[in-house]
Amino acid sequence: MDFSLSEEQQQIRKAVREFAQREIAPHVMEYDQQERFPIELVKEAAKHGYMGGVVPPEYGGAGLDYLTYTLIIEEISRVCQIIGCALSFPSGLAGSAILRYGTEEQKRKYLRPLARGEAFAATGVPEPGSGTDVAAMRTTARRDGNEYVLNGSKAWISFLDVADWVLTFATLDRRLKHKGICAFIIERDTPGMTFHPYKNKLGFRPLCTGDIVFQDCRVPAKNRIGAEGEGFKVAMCAVENGRLGVAARAVGMAQACLDEAVKYARERVVFDQPIGRFQLIQSMITDMVTGIESARFLTYRLAWLKDQGVERARREASIAKMVATDVALMAATHAVQIFGAYGCSPEYPVSRYYRDAKVFQIIEGTNQLHRALIAEYTLGFRQ
Ligand SMILES: Cc1cc2nc3c(=O)[nH]c(=O)nc-3n(C[C@H](O)[C@H](O)[C@H](O)COP(=O)(O)OP(=O)(O)OC[C@H]3O[C@@H](n4cnc5c(N)ncnc54)[C@H](O)[C@@H]3O)c2cc1C
Structure with missing residues (x-):
């Protein structure tokens, strides 16, 4: 194992540190107190390429190695870990699964704008009745022609104010446990999907976190990520x-x-x-x-x-x-x-x-x- 940083990695770390001090530090307290997501600062960071992470350039990313990506997230989070969270999403919670399991069309349509900071995403796994035990989820998906119909709800999901789409999960049959789960991308404003943000949470205050409710929410089958039953x-x-x-x-x-x-x-x-x-x-x-x-x-x-x-x-x-x-x-x-x-x-x-x-x-x-x-x-x- 060699953790010595290359000349390029040291330069990137220095540039990110200066960016965070200059652009983010003066505003952190204000947006934390206002519980406001600093979208303008995230977009500015994205313009510098700090959101592209390990996502390959053909999908809008920076094509970095994981260590350089880690250095960027660490340095940004030294000033504001909320912006660190947003910048990590294309390489992490929202984008990585699309990169691994998504179709070419899904990668171009959803991952590319995310990695460029032109769109935002939410990822919704837990539900009011199940968090750690992911396979116990109750949100159901029923196939109907070229669509799935989702019913149920997710809890404690972040980025509800800015997300252009949600990566979420539902079961075709609860008896199949983890083998019954499917993953979907659902675009904001899809009829039957509503957001219900919480206020005054302990931490992570600039993130808009809350419930997502699905009531006969129709999702095109082409928005399923991976095969049926591969959602887990x-x-x-x-x-x-x-x-x-x-x-x-x-x-x-x-x-x-x-x-x-x-x-x-x-x-x-x-x-x-x-x-x-x-x-x-x-x-x-x-x-x-x-x-x-x-x-x-x-x-x-x-x-x-x-x-x-x-x-x-x-x-x-x-x-x-x-x-x-x-x-x-x-x-x-x-x-x-x-x-x-x-x-x-x-x-x-x-x-x-x-x-x-x-x-x-x-x-x-x-x-x-x-x-x-x-x-x-x-x-x-x-x-
Ligand atoms: C501010 C905030 C933002 C969040 N944003 C997101 C988001 O954007 N997307 C998303 O998907 N999720 C998000 N979450 C949800 C988070 O991932 C879940 O809260 C977490 O997975 C735990 O689930 P739970 O709260 O239902 O706890 P539970 O599963 O109900 O656990 C309750 C307690 O039991 C313990 N426990 C459970 N299982 C075991 C075990 N096997 N052994 C020992 N102890 C156990 C837990 O450690 C915990 O102490 C967010 C949460 C918060 C607080």
């Missing part, structure tokens, strides 16, 4: 690739916690000395440094494996996602503690990091799920 595989492909993006975002945000904590610990004077001189503060800084470096290397290892062409890196994806998001919450908790009362103020970003870090442990598979999966791989109960 499509979903797993989406979440596995999504996990690299989440890990990169968590590492970026954890680094931001450390950056803020170090600055504050050098400036804040208590008992006539900077608080950074107290060993208990130093202990928290050390936890953050060692945690972040471990998480970063596990995340880069996952990217590196993908760059080596390893088709299935689910175990490593679980390890990277779980460790990076646990480290992000630890780093955010320590950052708030180091700031004392000011850590609870909207004047400093650490309170936002703390709220967002908790959500990281829940999305793209809860960390309990990953803990269970890692043990099962180790015990030989799962390949």
Whole structure:
């Protein structure tokens, strides 16, 4: 394994860092407080090619290797992990499954504008009654000629305000469990599909997250992704690739916690000395440094494996996602503690990091799920 960055990767990382500081940093607090998705900043980032990720150029992407893509998402997330999330979607939760299972027409029609930042997408897996247990979904799909008719609902789905289409899942027959699931792309404004956003959620506030309800929603059969019954595989492909993006975002945000904590610990004077001189503060800084470096290397290892062409890196994806998001919450908790009362103020970003870090442990598979999966791989109960 060689994680030394090429000259080009170092230049890209520097350019992204400068872009994020110049274009995004001045506005983050405002759009977080307003719970507004900063679409103009995402489009600006897309113009720089930061949304194209690993998607091949013929489908509108930047054709990057996974490590360079990871560096971009990490650097953007060091300033705003919500924009990091949007930029990761073409290579991750929304686009990767289309790249792997979509037809040529689907890739050109849906993936290309997404990778260019000309369109946005949502991906909807969980339902009000089933999250972790994906195969227990109740949304049904019934074939009717050249269409499918969908009924049911999805819960906790993001990008509802800007999504031009939704990648979602429904079952042909619940008794078939995961073998009965189909994946579909449903265009916004399709009759029978309605969005119901939540307000005031704990974290990820600029994302418009909510329910999607399907009532006799007719979807053209040509919008099915993959074969009938292949939807579970499509979903797993989406979440596995999504996990690299989440890990990169968590590492970026954890680094931001450390950056803020170090600055504050050098400036804040208590008992006539900077608080950074107290060993208990130093202990928290050390936890953050060692945690972040471990998480970063596990995340880069996952990217590196993908760059080596390893088709299935689910175990490593679980390890990277779980460790990076646990480290992000630890780093955010320590950052708030180091700031004392000011850590609870909207004047400093650490309170936002703390709220967002908790959500990281829940999305793209809860960390309990990953803990269970890692043990099962180790015990030989799962390949
Ligand atoms: C802000 C936000 C945005 C989101 N955006 C999206 C999105 O855009 N697209 C999308 O598809 N999803 C999205 N999600 C949903 C997220 O992926 C799910 O919440 C997640 O998969 C967990 O499902 P659940 O909430 O139903 O938890 P449940 O499955 O009900 O789990 C409840 C608890 O039981 C535990 N548990 C479950 N199974 C096991 C097990 N086998 N072993 C041990 N413990 C277990 C869990 O860890 C958890 O603690 C979002 C969630 C949030 C909070």
